[in-house]
Amino acid sequence: MEITSATPPGPPPPRKTSRAGDRIFLGLSRGSGILLLVIMAAIAVFLTVRATSALSKNEGDFFTTFEWAANSTPPKFGIAVLAFGTVVSSLIAMLIAVPVAIGIALFISHYAPRKLAAPLSYVIDLLAAVPSIVYGLWGALFLVPHLGGLYTWLNDYFGWTGIFAYQGGAARSLFTIGILLAIMILPIVTSVSREVFLQAPKMHEEAALALGATRWEVIRMSVLPFGRSGVISASMLGLGRALGETMAVATVLSPSFTIGKSLLDPGGGTFAQNIASSFKESGEIGKDALIASGLVLFVLTLLVNGAARLIIARRKEYTA
Amino acid sequence: MAKRIDVSGLNAYYGTHKAIEDISMTVEPRSVTAFIGPSGCGKSTFLRTLNRMHEVTPGGRVEGKVMLDDENLYGSGVDPVAVRRTVGMVFQRPNPFPTMSIYENVVAGVRLNGGRYRKSELDGIVEKSLKGANLWNEVKDRLNKPGAGLSGGQQQRLCIARAIAVEPQVLLMDEPCSALDPISTLAIEDLIGELKERFTIVIVTHNMQQAARVSDRTAFFNLAGVGQPGKLIEIDDTERIFSNPSVQATEDYISGRFG
Numbered sequence: 001m002e003i004t005s006a007t008p009p010g011p012p013p014p015r016k017t018s019r020a021g022d023r024i025f026l027g028l029s030r031g032s033g034i035l036l037l038v039i040m041a042a043i044a045v046f047l048t049v050r051a052t053s054a055l056s057k058n059e060g061d062f063f064t065t066f067e068w069a070a071n072s073t074p075p076k077f078g079i080a081v082l083a084f085g086t087v088v089s090s091l092i093a094m095l096i097a098v099p100v101a102i103g104i105a106l107f108i109s110h111y112a113p114r115k116l117a118a119p120l121s122y123v124i125d126l127l128a129a130v131p132s133i134v135y136g137l138w139g140a141l142f143l144v145p146h147l148g149g150l151y152t153w154l155n156d157y158f159g160w161t162g163i164f165a166y167q168g169g170a171a172r173s174l175f176t177i178g179i180l181l182a183i184m185i186l187p188i189v190t191s192v193s194r195e196v197f198l199q200a201p202k203m204h205e206e207a208a209l210a211l212g213a214t215r216w217e218v219i220r221m222s223v224l225p226f227g228r229s230g231v232i233s234a235s236m237l238g239l240g241r242a243l244g245e246t247m248a249v250a251t252v253l254s255p256s257f258t259i260g261k262s263l264l265d266p267g268g269g270t271f272a273q274n275i276a277s278s279f280k281e282s283g284e285i286g287k288d289a290l291i292a293s294g295l296v297l298f299v300l301t302l303l304v305n306g307a308a309r310l311i312i313a314r315r316k317e318y319t320a
Numbered sequence: 321m322a323k324r325i326d327v328s329g330l331n332a333y334y335g336t337h338k339a340i341e342d343i344s345m346t347v348e349p350r351s352v353t354a355f356i357g358p359s360g361c362g363k364s365t366f367l368r369t370l371n372r373m374h375e376v377t378p379g380g381r382v383e384g385k386v387m388l389d390d391e392n393l394y395g396s397g398v399d400p401v402a403v404r405r406t407v408g409m410v411f412q413r414p415n416p417f418p419t420m421s422i423y424e425n426v427v428a429g430v431r432l433n434g435g436r437y438r439k440s441e442l443d444g445i446v447e448k449s450l451k452g453a454n455l456w457n458e459v460k461d462r463l464n465k466p467g468a469g470l471s472g473g474q475q476q477r478l479c480i481a482r483a484i485a486v487e488p489q490v491l492l493m494d495e496p497c498s499a500l501d502p503i504s505t506l507a508i509e510d511l512i513g514e515l516k517e518r519f520t521i522v523i524v525t526h527n528m529q530q531a532a533r534v535s536d537r538t539a540f541f542n543l544a545g546v547g548q549p550g551k552l553i554e555i556d557d558t559e560r561i562f563s564n565p566s567v568q569a570t571e572d573y574i575s576g577r578f579g
Contacts, residue, residue: 201415
């Protein structure tokens with residue numbers, strides 16, 4: 001077979017011109033992308049290196065030890081209590097906040113008269129602007145002293161389950177943290193859900209209406225299916241915030257390295273709270289140990305985000 | 321199954337703007353009535369007053385009487401939700417529910433308002449409605465696939481199947497073919513001819529040949545100018561409207577002198 005040189009006949013192709021603006025923009029956007037990757041890698045490397053040095057000196061099992069004595073010799077620390085406290089308080093927050101947020105978002109987008117909807121969404125957004133230390137103060141000074149009644153009620157009716165047993169004492173428990181976190185993540189979940197519900201296509205709402213659907217049936221048939229993936233990502237955003245919340249938790253909780261049988265038992269801890277509370281008094285190994293726990297929180301948050309993306313991707317085929 | 325519509329002195333508003341003024345007409349059962357007229361003349365608005373969809377628009381308001389046989393749709397104590405079950409509607413753009421399968425789309429209206437049916441009953445409704453919409457042979461092997469996966473013309477026939485599944489008295493169609501290709505349009509027009517055996521059909525169309533092909537009666541709407549309310553100019557047998565209309569404006573419009 002004969003190989004011919006590939007010079008096509010005809011006029012030469014138009015010369016590729018490059019414009020200064022395009023090149024600058026390309027450089028800027030490519031640079032930002034690379035910078036982001038570099039920062040992520042730097043954080044991961046920093047966390048891993050410091051964490052490894054602490055873990056190599058750890059006398060206890062990192063995952064099952066119920067104490068945090070990273071500054072004693074030999075150091076002994078484990079994240080069991082922190083992982084439990086973080087996950088449980090965030091789950092309680094989700095269970096409370098997500099239904100309420102969906103309700104508020106639907107009310108604003110589909111029920112409230114326009115005159116009420118605008119100020120209401122403004123107030124919700126305002127909740128997000130409150131600094132978390134203020135939530136912490138409010139939680140410690142108002143919520144904790146006023147939750148005794150709710151705790152007693154829960155104990156009376158649901159005490160038999162064990163997880164709602166209440167022995168009296170200050171309401172500085174994971175349950176209170178859950179309530180506080182619920183209020184804190186409410187605005188983000190609400191406003192993202194509201195935006196999604198507002199985008200529900202009019203033509204599907206009209207389709208449902210024309211079939212003789214009531215307002216609730218319109219929402220169930222056309223708005224909720226459309227908004228489902230948006231609500232899931234909104235919830236995950238909220239969960240991410242709840243998992244990492246620091247100051248409010250540190251202000252309200254009375255930390256202890258125990259896992260209570262009841263959600264209403266005082267004590268427990270979360271990753272972020274433990275780092276904030278222990279950092280100042282920590283020595284070299286103590287700080288590295290805290291960084292190791294931070295690495296776990298980092299991975300946990302990544303897993304949550306990954307799970308959310310999976311759920312949303314699976315729903316994609318239905319959102320035309 | 322099909323009822324007569326009798327409209328008298330009907331005005332409809334968007335906020336303070338009067339969109340249509342003083343419309344009175346009678347639509348015979350088991351016939352096809354076409355609404356034609358230039359854009360903005362209020363024919364779609366009028367159509368939407370016939371199943372109380374107009375008032376869903378913010379600021380939408382209606383005055384006057386729409387009698388369905390001997391019941392006034394705007395009488396006090398009449399539930400708009402009940403009206404919309406009796407008067408079905410098909411829209412300009414096919415709008416099957418994207419998260420539902422073909423099967424679920426057809427029974428969506430049947431299942432509303434707490435309707436509980438056995439599986440066999442629902443199966444029967446689905447087959448009957450899809451056959452009624454000339455779609456059964458094309459989809460019977462994939463009833464559980466998403467309705468949004470069908471072609472535009474098939475989606476529109478799915479919407480018609482969904483509308484007739486609740487056994488309405490009247491079927492309103494708001495430019496049902498304007499988003500479809502000619503072949504799909506023909507399929508829908510043939511279907512309209514079959515459906516008028518069972519339903520009272522009112523169709524809004526921009527396509528005058530379509531009005532001439534499918535309808536028994538034609539109503540011509542017009543407006544005096546921008547911002548003026550739309551009015552019914554005349555309604556008559558389709559043949560007469562397209563051959564010898566009694567109003568000059570109608571003749572000007574159908575002969576293409578304006579619009």
